[in-house]
Amino acid sequence: MQGKKADREAREEAEAALLDEMCRYKLYHPGNAYTEYVEKHRKRPDRETAADIGRLLGGQVKADDGTMQPPKSKMQKDSEREARSLRKEEEGVRLQCRSITAAIGYLGYCKDDPAEVIRLIDRWETPAITENIEHAVEWINRFAKEWRIHAEKRNAQ
Numbered sequence: 001m002q003g004k005k006a007d008r009e010a011r012e013e014a015e016a017a018l019l020d021e022m023c024r025y026k027l028y029h030p031g032n033a034y035t036e037y038v039e040k041h042r043k044r045p046d047r048e049t050a051a052d053i054g055r056l057l058g059g060q061v062k063a064d065d066g067t068m069q070p071p072k073s074k075m076q077k078d079s080e081r082e083a084r085s086l087r088k089e090e091e092g093v094r095l096q097c098r099s100i101t102a103a104i105g106y107l108g109y110c111k112d113d114p115a116e117v118i119r120l121i122d123r124w125e126t127p128a129i130t131e132n133i134e135h136a137v138e139w140i141n142r143f144a145k146e147w148r149i150h151a152e153k154r155n156a157q
Contacts, residue, residue, distance in 0.1 A: 015043070018038060018042070018044070019038070019039065022035045022038050022039055033056055033057060034050075034054075034057060034061045037053060044063055045064060047063045047064075047065060047067060047069055050064075051063075053069075054068075054069050054070045055070055100140075100143060104140075
């Protein structure tokens with residue numbers, strides 16, 4: 001008897017959680033065929049029904065077995081992979097934007113004689129400076145040239 005009661009309580013908790021999820025979803029999105037189905041039947045649709053609803057909505061919805069339906073086509077998967085790759089590439093460029101902005105900001109504070117600054121650099125910092133300084137100077141000179149062009153175009157508008 002206790003096992004049946006526990007099973008019933010677990011089902012009721014899962015049903016309440018699912019309905020709560022649909023209510024939270026509808027706070028920010030309009031209701032649709034999927035939310036209506038879940039609210040009416042108090043469960044997620046089976047795979048076939050979920051696939052039909054997903055096609056109707058132009059996307060994917062979660063089926064009762066936890067899968068997203070309908071399955072994505074190879075073309076959709078390839079497109080998403082390419083979009084992720086482009087986002088990752090853009091994130092790398094944005095990191096460089098933050099790095100150069102910070103570096104220029106910090107260098108802008110440097111007013112003392114470079115010889116005095118060099119004298120106070122710790123020995124353990126020397127390899128990193130030696131390894132990176134030529135590339136950094138060459139890159140910041142290229143950046144400065146492009147920045148001047150950018151600023152001229154902007155001022156001309």
